[in-house]
Amino acid sequence: MIQTYSRKQKIKQLLAILLPILVTQVTMQLMGFFDTIMSGQFSTEHLAGVAMAVSIWVPVYTGLSGIFLAVTPIIAQHVGAGRRDKIASSLIQAAYLSIIVGVAVIVIGAFVLDPIFNWMTLEPEVARVAREYLSALGIGVIPLFLYTVLRASIDGLGQTRITMFITLLSFPINVFLNYCFIFGKFGMPRLGGVGAGLATAITYIVIFIIAVILMKRNEMMRSLGMLGRFEAVSFAHWKEVLAIGVPIGLSIFFEVSVFSAVTLLMSKYDTVTIASHQSALSFASLLYMLPLSIAMSMTIVIGFEVGAKRIQDAKQYARIGILSAVSLSVFCAIFLFLFNENTARLYSNDPQVIALTQVFMVYAIFFQLSDAVAAPVQGILRGYKDVKSVFIIAFCSYWIVGLPVGYVLAQTTSLEAYGYWVGLIAGLAIGAVALFLRMAHIERKAKQGELAI
Template identity: 55%
Template sequence: MRETKDLREKTRQFLTILIPILVTQAGLSLITVLDTVMSGKVSAADLAGVAIGSSLWTPVYTGLAGILTAVTPMVAQLMGAKRQKAVPYTVIQSVYVAGIISIAVIVSGYLLIDPVLENLDLEQKVAVIAKQYLICIGLGILPLFVYNVMRCFIDSLGKTRVTMLITLCSLPINFVLNYLFIFGNFGFPKLGGAGAGMASAITYWCICLISLYIVHKKTPFHQFRIFGTFYSFSFAESMKLLKIGIPIGFAIFFETSIFAAVTLLMSHFDTVTIASHQAAMNFASLLYMLPLSVSMTLTIVVGFEAGAKRFKD
């Protein structure tokens, strides 16, 4: 990120940050599309199970990940104010919050999956596949939220192309893992729709480890020495993050839950109807990524200017 003097420079910087974010968001949503499409090759029941499972998971994930996006304006403002030394502390506290959120999601899922699925009045086979899918996804919750913190840190420096490349790497990884776990190829267990959840969880571990390596080793991120100092958990700093992040999380949760709620309402119809609806909704959800990407870009550039107290900019 750098100071821009006129509209042309501002537009160029905005687009430079926006386009990789848009590709990243589309790529992340394509993981769900891959899960759905490849599960549909097994049976309509598997597709429907993945559809129900992802409809329960997506609003929860996007809402909670929205809380962690508070890292972006916080770090952007620190960079604008030239307070780089304060960045590692903020990022590490955010990792702690990501860990707490992960534990809360896993415990809540353990307690609520069965009652929620029972109330949806699904065919037995579809309900079982949805449950197995969610359990498998649960194995990747912690790395997914940690990755979100790393991604927000990287993006806040204006290096959105880096997270774009990480996401583009995740797509072939997810495709290969789906091929192995959904269909049981090369001696792997044939898990059907549940295999899509397992593939996604492993993919989340991969992108988390890649992002941690980049932050630790690559320029300009390694100069911050994010993991160079041990910081104990700070309740005050965590509350600062939550004060900004919770409203963001709620906003995104309600936006994405509109898509999910319709799928859950469809659960009262037959399996083929559920599967067909989900296939169509995958394309609609991709369109949502454009305004979301614009808002994420604005968060970065406005945060940078606000930190530098260039309020007119």
């Protein structure tokens, strides 16, 4: 990354960082997209089983991996401030921490999965697929968390093309392995939805290995000492990562887990409703990669400018990012409205699932508009290392407003399952407004020199 002096230069640098992130995020989301589609083509029960498993795994992974996203603003600010000697230690210490977290997830998962599925009122085959999917996924948990640290470090340097390249290499591997293990091709066992979990775990291992190889061969990263040595554990570094990362992880957890909670609450409905809800949510999540990628880009460029104490430049980047996200989300909302039937047919051949998915997708349109503001503003605030406010707003908007309103609507009105989506839309809209107001406050403090950097 370099200092920029005009809006045109900022747009050019932002695009250079954003486009690889977008490709990376969309490709990673497509892995889950193909898990869902290919499991749905196997059977509706396996689609529902994967939906249940994903509803448990995604909030756990995204919440815990969010801790290590702290490495991105830490390294970006090191780069902006010229503290090159501190970059390698930030990566190495976060990697140590990620191993501990990965082991904890595996151990805890071994004890809690059976009680969770015994509590849920699922059809036996749906419960079996969900349980075995998560067990297979556990093989790749530690490599996944390690890769998250490596990716956050690479992105913090502004080298987002490298993570794009890694993801593009891994995507066809994931789809091929899905094909083999779901449908029993090329001599592999025919595992259905469980095969999607095994394929994803192997893919996690592959992307970690590829990342290590590329970082070892990158001249700039070698000069910074990244992956070039081992260090003694530094609790001071762990404290820095946790102080920034835990609020990031919690805010992501509260956002993602509320969708999983809705999916779990929908276990009272029939398998067709569960499958339709998950199909619509899967596509909405794919479209969310646009504002999310802009948010991740904002964290990098804002962190770089704030580290160099160029607050006005950071503010200009923020406005460019928000405007871009709003424009793209309006386009996506129009697309989703016009082509919802075609999109629904990608997930299932069952006419009932297709019809219900179309209705859910209409509600998903409103997610796009609120996300256009909420996502980039979250990225901007993280660039300033203002993470506690994002966590508080996420908790209140989803768990104090969104889920309770959705539950009441689902239980007391004719909306039934759709009521959950209406409640979440309300919570997301309130959260977007609160985040924007917080961003304006932080920018004023930074401009007046009252913000610790």
